[in-house]
Amino acid sequence: MDKKVFEGIKVLDFGWVIAGPLTLKYLADYGATVICLESTQHPDLLRTSAPFKENIPEVDNSGYFAYLAGNKYSITVDLKQCRGFEIAKKLVAWADVVADSHRPGVLESWGLDYEALKKINPSVILIRNSNQGQTGPAAQQPGLGNHINGLAGIVNMVGWPHQEPISMQVAYSDYVVPHFAAAVLIGALDYRRKTGKGQMLDISQLEVGLNLFSPNLIKYPGSKVDESLKGNSCDYAAPHGIFRCKGNDRWCAISVFTDEEWHDFCMAIGQPDLIKDAKFATVINRKNHENQLNELIEKWTSQYEPEEVMRLLQQAGVAAGIVENTKDLNEDTQLKERECFWTGEHPKLGRFSYLGQPSRLSKTPAMLYRNAPCLGEHTEYVCRELLGMSQDEFDACLMEGAFI
Amino acid sequence: MMATNRGLLGSYRVLDLTNENGYLCGEILAEMGADVIKIENPRGDSGRKIGPFYQQIPDREKSLYWFAYNLNKRGITLDIETEDGRQILSRLIKKADFLIESFHTGYLDSLGLSFDKIHEINPKIVMTSITPFGQTGPYKDYKGSDLVVMAMSGLMYITGDPDKAPLRISFPQAFLLASAHAAASSMIAHYYRESSGEGQHVDVSAQECVLWELANGIPLWQLNRIILKRAGSFLSGRWSDAKQRLLWQCKDGYVSFYILGGPSGIKTNIAIVKWMEEKGAAPEYLKKFNWNTLDMSKQTQEMQDRLEKPIGEFFMKFTKAELYAESAKRGIMLYPVCNAKDIQENTQLKARDYWVNVSHPELSTSITYPGVFARLSETPLTISRRAPLIGEHNLDIYEGEFGFSKSELGVLHQSGVI
Numbered sequence: 021m022d023k024k025v026f027e028g029i030k031v032l033d034f035g036w037v038i039a040g041p042l043t044l045k046y047l048a049d050y051g052a053t054v055i056c057l058e059s060t061q062h063p064d065l066l067r068t069s070a071p072f073k074e075n076i077p078e079v080d081n082s083g084y085f086a087y088l089a090g091n092k093y094s095i096t097v098d099l100k101q102c103r104g105f106e107i108a109k110k111l112v113a114w115a116d117v118v119a120d121s122h123r124p125g126v127l128e129s130w131g132l133d134y135e136a137l138k139k140i141n142p143s144v145i146l147i148r149n150s151n152q153g154q155t156g157p158a159a160q161q162p163g164l165g166n167h168i169n170g171l172a173g174i175v176n177m178v179g180w181p182h183q184e185p186i187s188m189q190v191a192y193s194d195y196v197v198p199h200f201a202a203a204v205l206i207g208a209l210d211y212r213r214k215t216g217k218g219q220m221l222d223i224s225q226l227e228v229g230l231n232l233f234s235p236n237l238i239k240y241p242g243s244k245v246d247e248s249l250k251g252n253s254c255d256y257a258a259p260h261g262i263f264r265c266k267g268n269d270r271w272c273a274i275s276v277f278t279d280e281e282w283h284d285f286c287m288a289i290g291q292p293d294l295i296k297d298a299k300f301a302t303v304i305n306r307k308n309h310e311n312q313l314n315e316l317i318e319k320w321t322s323q324y325e326p327e328e329v330m331r332l333l334q335q336a337g338v339a340a341g342i343v344e345n346t347k348d349l350n351e352d353t354q355l356k357e358r359e360c361f362w363t364g365e366h367p368k369l370g371r372f373s374y375l376g377q378p379s380r381l382s383k384t385p386a387m388l389y390r391n392a393p394c395l396g397e398h399t400e401y402v403c404r405e406l407l408g409m410s411q412d413e414f415d416a417c418l419m420e421g422a423f424i
Numbered sequence: 425m426m427a428t429n430r431g432l433l434g435s436y437r438v439l440d441l442t443n444e445n446g447y448l449c450g451e452i453l454a455e456m457g458a459d460v461i462k463i464e465n466p467r468g469d470s471g472r473k474i475g476p477f478y479q480q481i482p483d484r485e486k487s488l489y490w491f492a493y494n495l496n497k498r499g500i501t502l503d504i505e506t507e508d509g510r511q512i513l514s515r516l517i518k519k520a521d522f523l524i525e526s527f528h529t530g531y532l533d534s535l536g537l538s539f540d541k542i543h544e545i546n547p548k549i550v551m552t553s554i555t556p557f558g559q560t561g562p563y564k565d566y567k568g569s570d571l572v573v574m575a576m577s578g579l580m581y582i583t584g585d586p587d588k589a590p591l592r593i594s595f596p597q598a599f600l601l602a603s604a605h606a607a608a609s610s611m612i613a614h615y616y617r618e619s620s621g622e623g624q625h626v627d628v629s630a631q632e633c634v635l636w637e638l639a640n641g642i643p644l645w646q647l648n649r650i651i652l653k654r655a656g657s658f659l660s661g662r663w664s665d666a667k668q669r670l671l672w673q674c675k676d677g678y679v680s681f682y683i684l685g686g687p688s689g690i691k692t693n694i695a696i697v698k699w700m701e702e703k704g705a706a707p708e709y710l711k712k713f714n715w716n717t718l719d720m721s722k723q724t725q726e727m728q729d730r731l732e733k734p735i736g737e738f739f740m741k742f743t744k745a746e747l748y749a750e751s752a753k754r755g756i757m758l759y760p761v762c763n764a765k766d767i768q769e770n771t772q773l774k775a776r777d778y779w780v781n782v783s784h785p786e787l788s789t790s791i792t793y794p795g796v797f798a799r800l801s802e803t804p805l806t807i808s809r810r811a812p813l814i815g816e817h818n819l820d821i822y823e824g825e826f827g828f829s830k831s832e833l834g835v836l837h838q839s840g841v842i
Contacts, residue, residue, distance in 0.1 A: 083643025
């Protein structure tokens with residue numbers, strides 16, 4: 021049996037949607053007990069988001085929720101009901117980490133702000149993920165990841181030169197936060213283990229997101245020049261782009277940086293004469309004639325499937341890769357061999373692939389210990405086993421509507 | 425008793441052997457207080473060639489890319505391809521807690537510096553390797569630029585216009601995401617080491633890191649056999665075949681906004697129509713529309729377009745700042761599409777004292793950097809020192825700490841080892 025790094029670490033998650041819960045995936049996948057506190061009246065937004073098994077939009081049928089929520093527990097509690105609120109407080113006392121990703125002010129409205137939590141559990145770690153941080157004039161503005169993409173400058177960095185930007189479909193910044201947030205959360209857990217001290221972590225999705233564009237941001241004040249949209253090109257490399265291949269909407273990425281790679285590229289595509297063509301002999305010339313170069317390459321790529329283009333070029337030492345769609349990803353031999361997705365038998369979804377961890381730790385690998393929870397699946401387990409409530413006490417809470 | 429607060433990693437040392445594919449990992453640990461020693465080739469790290477440059481002057485000591493992701497680190501030079509270099513590295517490894525690297529797979533092995541060897545030198549060390557596709561599998565030796573990794577992670581296929589080529593983000597992202605993940609995973613190994621005394625190898629795949637961004641795409645294929653496609657600036661594949669506009673033009677730029685059903689969307693939808701009504705810009709059908717009955721799973725494109733058209737026309741009457749200010753007052757989920765200037769002027773960031781000025785004495789200036797990525801009440805993160813110059817801390821570390829004499833350092837310098 022492999023060792024679980026976070027065996028015995030107890031986490032109560034008041035949060036929802038992506039950035040907050042995905043931060044806790046780092047703990048759950050390495051053995052922590054992570055309890056999602058939900059309610060049937062306000063289920064996690066992802067539980068009501070497609071895709072659904074057989075297109076039936078029920079809370080336990082969402083593949084979106086399940087995909088990200090492996091290894092977690094779910095309890096439904098009505099915080100407005102006094103016994104429900106008492107259970108939440110007991111969970112706070114039980115927890116090492118309490119997590120929140122609601123709009124700043126929501127925890128306060130429940131009477132569960134950091135000061136209140138500390139009274140219940142003096143060494144608690146409270147991690148709060150929010151759009152713009154817990155303080156400041158914009159702290160309480162509502163919004164989702166796709167909105168923060170705009171605010172953090174991500175939308176402005178996607179598009180073709182001299183055209184309007186293109187908004188990505190994905191809530192990009194939501195998936196950036198967890199990496200940064202987990203690093204400090206795990207640090208805080210270690211610090212607590214050594215000193216007994218908890219603390220509060222205030223994480224702003226906007227502030228984290230800006231780290232992905234730092235060089236452009238530090239350039240601006242001195243130059244007053246914003247970075248421009250580049251499409252798929254690179255200032256110092258050509259060819260560098262996405263090329264149409266044989267098939268319906270099939271494409272391959274190719275990037276050539278050095279003269280040596282250019283030489284190898286020309287040989288690989290069976291056009292050694294190109295090496296001698298002065299128009300393309302240097303990187304400056306290749307950049308100056310990039311459109312012509314791209315047309316020429318696409319003539320070649322369009323005869324082959326992207327798998328073949330990738331294979332031929334990679335064998336020659338040139339960076340090339342299929343523009344993978346979600347079907348390709350599910351079938352990608354590299355991802356399969358590395359067991360990038362974790363397979364489970366979900367009670368509603370059936371055989372289901374979960375998102376795994378992008379690292380392999382040689383001594384303490386992450387793995388799927390349990391399926392994503394159905395809504396409230398562990399309510400009784402948590403109350404009886406983890407909080408030690410008697411059957412009578414649990415039944416009384418149930419009768420009084422604490423668990424809706 | 426800790427005399428001074430040196431952050432979460434104040435007593436730990438990181439050897440940072442990464443190139444531009446891994447700087448951010450060490451940067452994150454450095455902001456957490458670790459003593460990060462950036463080890464670069466005596467010719468200067470490859471990332472120093474990457475722009476933009478300070479005052480647009482291409483120079484190894486003026487790369488803003490280097491500046492941005494090597495804050496707080498100390499810098500030494502070392503050619504690990506020489507025997508002296510490897511011996512010195514072994515001594516450094518003995519006193520280190522983390523080693524981060526982003527060489528192509530097999531390179532360190534070829535120098536006799538495999539994980540097993542490094543682990544033998546220091547059994548407690550956490551070694552983190554960042555590569556395009558990981559240390560194992562059929563693609564492990566494939567070359568992976570940012571573009572190639574972005575393509576192979578699935579993000580590009582769903583980004584861009586349906587009738588054009590898939591599109592990447594104009595600033596390289598894949599290895600920044602991988603590096604941030606590498607920092608978190610290194611911390612997991614660190615946490616384990618602190619209780620077990622055992623170090624281990626952390627093998628990071630950039631492809632798998634970017635894959636996290638794919639959101640509902642993977643389960644959409646698994647459960648419904650639908651391949652998520654490019655949809656321009658629209659959200660697709662969420663609730664029905666109808667697409668929701670994400671990017672809206674206004675007087676002087678663009679805003680991010682979308683019509684969403686359910687409790688999350690209803691407040692915004694009602695508030696935007698109320699605002700339009702006040703300005704006499706709401707058509708009758710929009711005024712009468714019952715948002716409680718909006719079921720996104722039954723929404724057709726025609727219905728969606730009908731709702732979006734007057735809203736789009738309304739936005740054209742305002743600047744993005746006006747739209748944002750009024751939306752904030754009314755609780756509407758609408759945000760400006762910001763450029764570097766907007767971000768610099770963002771009042772929320774200013775109110776939170778986000779930006780940090782870092783002195784660059786040799787440039788006779790200070791540069792304003794994005795601030796720490798998290799606010800910790802007990803062990804704050806810090807940014808205190810600009811990125812190191814080439815070999816800036818050679819004397820401190822080689823002479824001061826490891827006891828090399830000046831004449832030995834002279835030999836090492838002249839033979840190109842440091």
